[in-house]
Amino acid sequence: MPELVVIAEQLLAEVPGGTGRYTAQLLRALADTAPPGWTVSGVVARHADVEAARIDGVAGPRVLPLPPRALVAAWEAGVPLWPGGDAVHAPTPLAPPRAPRGRSLTVTVHDTVPWSHPETLTPRGASWHRRMVARAARRADGLIVPTEAVARDLARRVAVRVPTRVAAHGVTDLGPAAPVPGLPDRYVLAVGTVEPRKGIDVLVESLSLLSRREDTPAEIAGTADVPLVLVGQPGWGGTDPSRLAAEHGLPAGRVRVLGRLADAELTSVLRQASVVAVPSRAEGFGLPVLEAMSAGVPVVHTDDPALVEVSAGAAIVVPRGDARALADGLRRVLTDPALAKRLATDGLRRAADFTWTSAAEAVWTSHVT
Incomplete structure (x- = not known):
């Protein structure tokens, strides 16, 4: 045989x-x-x-x-x-x-x-x-x-x-969701190994830019306190999200690192996210983009060619390494329910192809x- x-x-x-x-x-x-x-x-x-x-x-x-x-x-x-x-x-x-x-x-x-x-x-x-x-x-x-x-x-x-x-x-079938205690009502989610290629440094900086002096009161109210939740194990390179948060003046608890989760817990964290951010500098595919779209969650990702190919217009795309552009993309999703709904619908349709x-x-x- x-x-x-x-x-x-x-x-x-x-x-x-x-x-x-x-x-x-x-x-x-x-x-x-x-x-x-x-x-x-x-x-x-x-x-x-x-x-x-x-x-x-x-x-x-x-x-x-x-x-x-x-x-x-x-x-x-x-x-x-x-x-x-x-x-x-x-x-x-x-x-x-x-x-x-x-x-x-x-x-x-x-x-x-x-x-x-x-x-x-x-x-x-x-x-x-x-x-x-x-x-x-x-x-x-x-x-x-x-x-x-x-x-x-x-x-x-x-x-x-x-x-x-x-x-x-x-698309990975992550199975039924398991509760993850203490999740905030709204949050930006990033999933992946915490290492330099994943652009976590840019993402943390973008969080500090979500509320600027020139923002309208409505925009500030929609983004000022939204935390970042990170799922993934530490990799090489010494990327420390908590240290980065402190360097950018973010208060304690604004960046929460959950580490590696079981699939059932990841399902729960994905489904409850307001938006998934994928700030990678380089990827070959980008599973977090696909997993977020299949969970019906809007996505903001960088213009890495592989990520653009995977999302095929069903996400907001921003230049790699540009914290301000990333903050603007996240702000758009967090303050525009109609846009968030459209991205979620388009993402579900796109994910069905995989x-x-x-x-x-x-x-x-x-x-x-």
Whole structure:
């Protein structure tokens, strides 16, 4: 019986982030859409506990003999350690150097940030991603990218010699909502790893600009005390939202950091938000945009090409790095109920175009003809 093996190592990362959610959702969809006779398995490095990599409907995870750092080093060095199966999909650039004869390998490339914005990654991380993606573009049997924007930019930066398929992420079913105590009646929400690339510094500054001297009394009343709620784990780079808030003169409690939430809690926080802000400097897709639209919440995001492609006119778009423009966009949503309702309606319509089934089918097409 032929087997597709998916590298599930990101599910065991200290900060799984958006690629962790992508890996879990894609694994489920691959199992649900498997062609007749095929099975789907997960594979991970050697860990003391691999429970977080277990997915319903997916066999395994199979455990390789190397611990995480050794596996990364081995594949980076070109060691031909094949993780098993007739076909392998790598949801991140962590992948074997190539497939043995008669087998196939596909790799998802989420973005071109290591080339376009290397300063938003660690030097080691940017260098590793550039090397691994460039190798996959030469030696894999196919690449999967989440947007046309990534496909175009990758082709400009890397010699891509293998077929590239665009497979957008899907809408994640977060399940029923679970109460999150203490949420304010109105708030701006941001979801994502707290690190430099996500533009949290610009977002906190924009919060301090929401009420200006030239604003009308109605505008001030609509925005003066609206807090910012952040959902996501701290990443690298030392971004400290509380410190940033203090630097911009915001009172204690105006910026609230919830950390990582379970899906049921995230559902609740999303649905109750007044607006979702996505101030990223660079993205390959932008799951928070899609998740907000699917929850019927208006979105304000930057003009990163991938985000613009995903929202397709169903959000307010502002220039990257421009705190004043971001504040103006948030103010418009917070003070104009008709605009907020229209954005929510347009977002729901746009979100209906995205499914994990479509993403999985693109991966299967790369392996099964």
